[in-house]
Amino acid sequence: MGAKIEAKAVSKRFGEHVALAELSLEIDQGEIFGIIGPNGAGKTTFLRILTGYWLPSSGDVYVDGHSVVKNRFAVQKQLGYVCEQPKLYDDHGVRTFLHMMGALRGIKRADLDAAVERAIERFGLGEVQRRRIGVLSKGFRQRVSLAQAMIHDPPLIVIDEPTVGLDPRQQIELRRLIQALGGHHTVLLCTHQLREAEVCCDRVALLDRGHLVQIATAQEMEAGGSLEALFLDLTQRSEGQG
Amino acid sequence: MTQRLWALFRKELRTLFASPIAYIVLTVFVALSGVYFFQHLLNYNRLLFVFQSGAISGGSFDAGTIPLQVNSLNDLFIPTSNDLSLFLLAVLPLVTMRVFAEERAQGTDELLLTTSLRPWEVAMAKHVTTYLFVLLMLAVSAIYPAAVVIKSHLGMEHLLALYVGQLGYGMAVAAIGLACSSLTQSQIVAAVLAYAIPFLIIDFTWLHPVLSQGVAQVLDEFALQSHFDSFARGVIELRRGLYFGGIIALGFTVSVGSMEFARAR
Numbered sequence: 472m473g474a475k476i477e478a479k480a481v482s483k484r485f486g487e488h489v490a491l492a493e494l495s496l497e498i499d500q501g502e503i504f505g506i507i508g509p510n511g512a513g514k515t516t517f518l519r520i521l522t523g524y525w526l527p528s529s530g531d532v533y534v535d536g537h538s539v540v541k542n543r544f545a546v547q548k549q550l551g552y553v554c555e556q557p558k559l560y561d562d563h564g565v566r567t568f569l570h571m572m573g574a575l576r577g578i579k580r581a582d583l584d585a586a587v588e589r590a591i592e593r594f595g596l597g598e599v600q601r602r603r604i605g606v607l608s609k610g611f612r613q614r615v616s617l618a619q620a621m622i623h624d625p626p627l628i629v630i631d632e633p634t635v636g637l638d639p640r641q642q643i644e645l646r647r648l649i650q651a652l653g654g655h656h657t658v659l660l661c662t663h664q665l666r667e668a669e670v671c672c673d674r675v676a677l678l679d680r681g682h683l684v685q686i687a688t689a690q691e692m693e694a695g696g697s698l699e700a701l702f703l704d705l706t707q708r709s710e711g712q713g
Numbered sequence: 714m715t716q717r718l719w720a721l722f723r724k725e726l727r728t729l730f731a732s733p734i735a736y737i738v739l740t741v742f743v744a745l746s747g748v749y750f751f752q753h754l755l756n757y758n759r760l761l762f763v764f765q766s767g768a769i770s771g772g773s774f775d776a777g778t779i780p781l782q783v784n785s786l787n788d789l790f791i792p793t794s795n796d797l798s799l800f801l802l803a804v805l806p807l808v809t810m811r812v813f814a815e816e817r818a819q820g821t822d823e824l825l826l827t828t829s830l831r832p833w834e835v836a837m838a839k840h841v842t843t844y845l846f847v848l849l850m851l852a853v854s855a856i857y858p859a860a861v862v863i864k865s866h867l868g869m870e871h872l873l874a875l876y877v878g879q880l881g882y883g884m885a886v887a888a889i890g891l892a893c894s895s896l897t898q899s900q901i902v903a904a905v906l907a908y909a910i911p912f913l914i915i916d917f918t919w920l921h922p923v924l925s926q927g928v929a930q931v932l933d934e935f936a937l938q939s940h941f942d943s944f945a946r947g948v949i950e951l952r953r954g955l956y957f958g959g960i961i962a963l964g965f966t967v968s969v970g971s972m973e974f975a976r977a978r
Contacts, residue, residue: 519823570720571720580716
């Protein structure tokens with residue numbers, strides 16, 4: 472059914488620079504939620520806080536009631552994370568890498584081989600399963616990254632810029648995959664691709680310089696003009712202020 | 714937890730031996746330690762031959778008698794210990810520099826630290842793998858000396874104590890290197906620090922001119938060299954082990970702390 476996420480006044484400061492300013496939002500179980508915004512909007516910062524990689528300067532994020540500040544390990548057990556530009560071990564073979572990630576994500580030894588098989592099949596990695604990750608194309612690397620994030624079938628999947636560097640066909644395939652995840656999993660999708668957000672997401676949050684500007688539903692995106700119009704309006708205003 | 718640690722440990726081994734550096738370091742270390750050991754052995758045999766044959770006589774030496782100063786401890790074990798410690802100091806930073814720094818530079822630490830792994834688990838796998846590599850280096854380099862010592866009855870216990878000392882020393886130097894690697898993304902910076910710190914603390918005699926005798930004596934107790942010297946003499950002391958253990962614990966703490974610190978930055 473997915474996990475419920477509640478961000479409560481989450482802030483992150485790096486010295487004087489405010490990367491995220493009191494961000495509050497709620498994401499329902501099974502929802503595909505997009506986060507968009509220009510560079511430096513705080514998208515990746517929020518994801519890194521949600522995944523427990525960074526501590527917030529103030530505020531907290533709760534995943535099914537577990538605080539990421541107080542109990543990040545309980546939160547991390549419930550999520551799979553696809554980092555921006557897949558961060559993988561290039562010297563590992565695909566199958567070896569998935570095996571390792573499955574073990575690290577707590578899959579029992581007896582179930583590990585079956586979980587790796589499922590992931591290989593689901594993400595079409597059969598033809599490259601014996602190859603070294605370092606020699607794979609961007610598309611296959613992205614698939615490996617998705618496979619490792621979902622090998623333990625987590626309720627929450629966090630995906631940062633999934634289609635960067637992919638060709639149009641791979642982008643379409645990936646969007647279909649993300650759409651198929653909705654309902655069974657909560658998906659938090661951070662993207663620069665407005666079209667991707669429009670197509671995949673039930674709701675989209677627009678961030679700018681660490682502030683939440685607006686949250687739009689799919690219906691609002693269709694009725695009130697496209698996300699593109701909203702984004703352009705926002706960036707023009709930002710430039711005007713800048 | 715055991716399964717996760719085992720998976721991490723295997724990953725570290727795979728990463729270590731996927732790099733040519735491990736093989737180069739191993740080869741260079743074994744070759745150098747072998748060559749220098751045989752050089753010391755040759756010199757020792759020459760001295761024995763010279764004294765036994767009575768080629769040196771008169772003065773303080775009796776013809777055909779080997780003087781007390783000429784013995785396997787002074788002419789073989791202590792020089793070998795000094796060589797091994799120098800070689801370890803020269804090559805270990807090349808192994809440790811990448812362990813944490815590369816992970817951070819490539820961003821794969823983000824992958825690991827979002828899988829509910831504790832930072833101490835990540836650090837533990839990296840430290841244990843590196844220490845096993847030190848053990849491997851010393852074990853391979855010990856084959857020829859062990860064969861010679863056994864064959865010629867030169868005192869296996871001396872050689873054993875020497876290698877126990879070198880293992881403790883090598884692990885301490887590796888722990889310093891790993892701590893340095895955990896503090897930076899740059900492998901070069903990690904290597905420079907990993908060379909500089911052991912060189913500074915290997916011996917504090919360079920500080921004696923500016924220190925009072927009491928302070929100098931206390932400081933000398935913390936010098937790396939003073940601790941492995943006693944092993945080379947065939948003495949295994951608990952306090953020496955505790956000293957190396959303390960450095961290893963400190964290196965491990967710094968490694969874990971640096972990951973927690975990076976999270977809170």
